[in-house]
Amino acid sequence: MLLIQRTAFSYFEHETNPANGLVLDKTAPDWPASIAAVGMALASYPVGVEAGFITRQAARERVLTTLRFFWQSPQGPEPDATGYHGFYYHFLDMQTGRRAAHCELSTIDTAFLLAGALTCAQYFTGEHLAEAEIRALADGLYRRADWTWALDQQNTVSMGWTPEQGFLAARWNGYDEALLLYILGLGSPTYPLPAASYPAWAAAYQWGNSYGIDYLYAGSLFTHQLSHIWVDFRGIQDEFMRGRGIDYFENSRRATLVQQRYAIDNPGRFKGYNQHCWGLTATDGPGPARRIVDGIVREFYDYLARGVPYGPDDGTIAPWVVVASLPFAPEVVLPSIDYFVHELDLHAGNPYGFKASFNPTWPDSQGSAYGWVSPWHFAIDQGPIVLMIENYRSGLIWQIMRRCPYIVQGLQRAGFGGGWLAQTVADSRPSGVVSAENLSR
Template sequence: MSSRKPIGEAELERLQHQSFSYFLHETNPDNGLVIDKTAPDWPASIAATGFALAAYPVAVERGFMPRAAAVERTLTTLRFFWNSPQGPEPDATGYQGFYYHFLDMRSGRRAWQCELSTIDSAFLLAGALTAGIYFDGDTSDEQEIRTLADQLYRRADFQWAQNRGATLTHGWKPESGFLKYRWAGYDEAMLLYILGLGSPTHPLPEESYAAWASTYRWEHCYGQEYLYAGPLFTHQLSHLWIDFRGIQDAFMRVKGIDYFENSRRATYLQQQYAIDNPLKFAGYGRHCWGITASDGPGPGTIKLNGIERQFFDYVGRGVPCGPDDGTIAPWAVAASLPFAPEIVLPALDYCIHQAKLTELNPYGFKASFNPTYPVKSVNPYGWVSPWHYGLNQGPIILMIENYRTGLLWQLMRDCPYIASGLQRAGFGGGWL
């Protein structure tokens, strides 16, 4: 056990600031689009762009960026999405108020024949709504931010995205129509459903939420009873915006907890899994955990000490059911800070000071590391991802802020659409 004091406010702020630098430097100033990852010729991610929109208010409050600069960036981004081509053409930017998962950084049109993504559009719209509430000034620019954020949200046709089913589909492609997958099981789609239920123009029917919640799995493992979702990020992303403390839907009323407590239990389960380390990976332990969707050293199979180990590249790692190949994602630890600071702060301290995962990295943590994977590395902690991802940077900034001041939660409590969506989903009590 280290006798160091866990990291304090100054180091949390440094990590926030480093992580925010990604949005400062990896955004196209002409359209506000944020690159998905720091690889050459990579496209923008609409989810990362939504995280950037939510992070600009934090940056203003923390003094990372002047308000005027944040207004300019936000306005550029919202204008781009409002004016970008919407239609069934295969090279549009979006359709029915939703947007393609990946967009060309320069033209802003669909990249890689990717899908029109319901969940990534939800992150983008949540970011826009955050901006609309935060920028409340009388200037014409701030008024325009509010108008555009509202118009973008009102344009999304959530009923269309159901494709005549009870639940929401994952998305749509102009070449083949709706994807066959629907949102089922507890996951980050909570935010998508709340936004859909709260829509003043194309609202989801209330029974769509009940249909989604009927696919939940309540599990008992590693000493925790909780609503199961494997990757740690699924217990975090809706919580970036929504304060679930003290509010309950029908499912949680029966269980006697709320979704915030559920995420706390999922965080502890991650730590306990790493302590037990059933697959005997190097490094796992009390301060080294955080298994989620992340970059990895694979794909490939290698024999190590007589054991065949399969390694993956980017995959949705999870516990306790896997996949797990020994890859740890420090960003996912940071994003659990509001739920369990008593175990998260020592784990962040380990990642920063022992594993030295922020050293020489302009944007804080690299995506992930794997001490089991055999690699000649300057880092004694093994393989480290060469990339930063916008999807990882956003939750670090926003959840550190929610832990410190609750800024995002306060802003979104003032969003009538979120309150209405929660109420239509059957949430009550607490701040509602």
């Protein structure tokens, strides 16, 4: 397990621009950086320090370079800026740090970026001047995000904004990875989301039953994982979960079990699915293409959010998302990891371990046991491997973020209570923080 974690961590060591801290979204030629990838890299550096993958000094320097870039980068309505209203464009040019192509200012990806920054603020608490600056910069970046602006005068948060079209029509409604977004937005001391935004988001929840398991539905497995990277939901409940008698951690465990049972049932009759080979999520695929396989017309997709049990499903499996479920259901995840590593040999020989995905049903596989394999590694696949293995092993990120006053405030304003949250007394600011306004822009 440590080898899998170490190999995934090496992505952030080698695919990061040392001049600005930007992390390559995908190992394809001329690809941009992803701000979500940067957030995962920031959160991974404390893990690397504790595991001995990187020295504290080296990690501190990487974090400072990254936070300084985001604090000093241009904010404004110009189409080639880096961000606006404290939010950042989904993709940035690896060298210049400016908006890549015509992508959107992304609220969810900014949430992941800020969560990574706040992780570093809570971890680097020493007296060293560099650690004090880390705390100040992370605090300043978080306080600058204007969550009320992102509402666009409605009850729920817009998914994004562009200079050309304004706010996107799509909004964060219903259970998904935006659980973290609402917690961060509600916890803001400067531009907080109104308390009513959280029940407005939750009003679109879908409670369902699959394979005899009751759970809060979201099809792609990553949606049951990403918020859990930073927040320990064990034993704490909001109004919805109190009414169901479980918590979000237990819900993610159930979603993991549904994924495995779907693969065993295999309603689409895809090749390779079994009790150890499962994991449908947003990932790369062999399409877009239509092929006849064993007399059946199959539709194959490229990068798409695949889901269980209602699809879409084209036979594409993502090993990384199985690893990221390790804290929830180790009894089914550990045998699956062993299967991917030893039976299918999907880990060895790749510079960063598991590729994004594979598809045994794809017909043009030249007899390979695992069919089509993505040629790429993705940063947002590598991050959950590093971070969720660590939460399973030591709970490090959960412990760090329990001390974050903004997370605590956001959870409380969302109506969470019980468990560790009831015992937590948080300061109004991270300890030893210096106002970022006093730092050089």
